Amino acid sequence: MNGSGVWHADQAWIGHRADDVLIEVEGGRIKSVTEGVPVPAGATRLEGWTIPGLANVHSHAFQRTLRGTTESGGGDFWEWRREMYRAAEGWDPATYAKEASVVFREMVAAGITAVGEFHYLHEHGNGLGEALIDAARAVGIRITLIDACYLRGGLDRSLEGVQQTFSDGDADLWAARVDELKDGEGVRIGAAIHSVRAVDAPSMRTVAAWARKRNAPLHIHLAEQQAEVEECLAVEGCTPPQLLEREGILGPDLTAVHAIQVTDDDVSLLGRHHVSICACATTERDLGDRVGPLRKLVEAGSPLCVGSDSNAVIDILEEARGVELDQRRATGRRVLHQPEDLFRAATVDGMRALGWDAGELKPGLLADFITIGQQPPVLWRQLDLGYLMFGSSAHDVTNVVIGGTTLLSR
Ligand SMILES: [Zn+2]
Incomplete structure (x- = not known):
């Protein structure tokens, strides 16, 4: 990821649409971005639309094994979860690294650079986490390993079955194990409180303190x-976001995944603390989750980002437009988020939630960029974020550069 070189893009998004853009990269970071330059000798040509890598x-990763298998039969989220627990069992590090490599290669092909x-699969201590890091390194994708503390089966239940292998026993033991994992080239270690179901209040505080001491994503x-x-109302007498507020967990370094079942008061709490919201539209649809008030969360002050979650689908452009399209059906209104807001969610705001200095084509940032193919002159269009976000998919990605190294070119 310390590559150097010169790329020339037909068109690129550099905060605005730009033609004939020269991107100079040194030691894995962008050195300069200049528009209106003819193709110099020795430059690698990028034909189509070049944009920052997707986050x-x-x-x-392991949930990709469920793809297609949970689409027949019936049930709800909780029945899906039983299937998912079966898929979580029995991995050894070598097999898991192999599986993760397949998933990460599919992500790179889809233009995902981080x-x-x-x-939370802790059956082998750090064995499966290290397998994920090894797989990411082998494939060349950046990884933020968000190691999740998972201590109980519910607010009023202890661990059952495979859940027992997710647990370290207590939060101090979780911290001691995660301390053994190190940041490195293309690797960041982050922390997670699995959920308010799986982690008690004092343990939540331990996890948040661990992350904040290290400036790691939470x-x-x-x-x-x-x-x-x-369950949270019954046991704690407050909603999950209120519980996080009470325990001092809310902050701009926190990313809340889903945030679907939230009240207006929760929305203003999350927004006031600038908590990032990660929506996972394709998975949420697949599981029959409801549609969250994402527009209200953004208005309240929360940045948005997106994730492929269960990996039933790996397509960040589809995730980003799903944020908007699902709300259209839920609210009967159109354009609750502008295309440039969806684009930010898929790029710079996502990179920030993962702790990477990337997501824009700007000098000094990590040299992660991708190209959406356009074959001139027949299908050629001017780069337009509305068309990009609503008319393009993972299959249109033709070039992927991560840290100044070309990973895909077709
Ligand atoms: Zn998840």
Whole structure:
């Protein structure tokens, strides 16, 4: 990821549409971006639309094995979860690294240059987490390993079955294990409170303190299903976001994944603390989750980002437009988010939630950029974020550069 070189894009998004853009890269970072330059000798040509690499903020690599298998039969989220627990069992590090490599290669082919792996498979201590890091390194994608503390089966329940392998026993043991994982080239270690279901209040504070001491991203699954909210109200006497506020967990370094079952008061709490919201539209649809008040969250002050979550679909452009399209059906209104806002969610705001200095074509930032193919002159159009976000998909990605190294060119 320390590549150097010169690329020339037909058109690129550099905060605005620009033609004939020269991108100079040195030591894995962008050195200069200049528009209106003819193709110099020795430059690599990027034919089509060049944009920053896409950020996949929330992934569980192992859940790709469920793709297609949970689409027959019936049920709800909780029945899906039983299937998911079966898929979580029995991995050894070598097999998991192999599986993760397949998933990460599919992500790179889809233009994803950084992935956040929300990781709670702790059967082998750090064995499976290290397998994810090894797989990401082998493939060349950036990884933020978001290691999740997971201590109980519910607010009023202890761990059952495979859940027992997710637990370290207590939050101090979780911290001691995660301390063994190190940041490195293309690798960041982040922390997660799995959910308010799985982590008690004092342990939440331990996890948040661990992350804040290290300036590491902090994530949580929040209010995906109404049952979590009801359990929280019954046991703690408040909603999940209110519980996080009470325990000092809310802040701009926190990413709340889903945030679907939230009240107006929750929305203003999350917004006031500038908590990032990670929406996972294709998975939420697949699981029959409801549609969250994303427009209200943005208005309240929360940045948005997106993730492929269960990896039933790996397409960040589809995730980003799903944010908008699902709300159109839920509200009967159109254009609750402008295309440039969806674009930010898929790029710079996602990269920030994962702790990467990337997501814009600007000098000094990590040299991660992708090209959406356009074959001139027949299908050629001017780069337009509305067309990009609503008319393009993972299959249109023709070039992927991560840290100044070309990973895909077709
Ligand atoms: Zn998840």
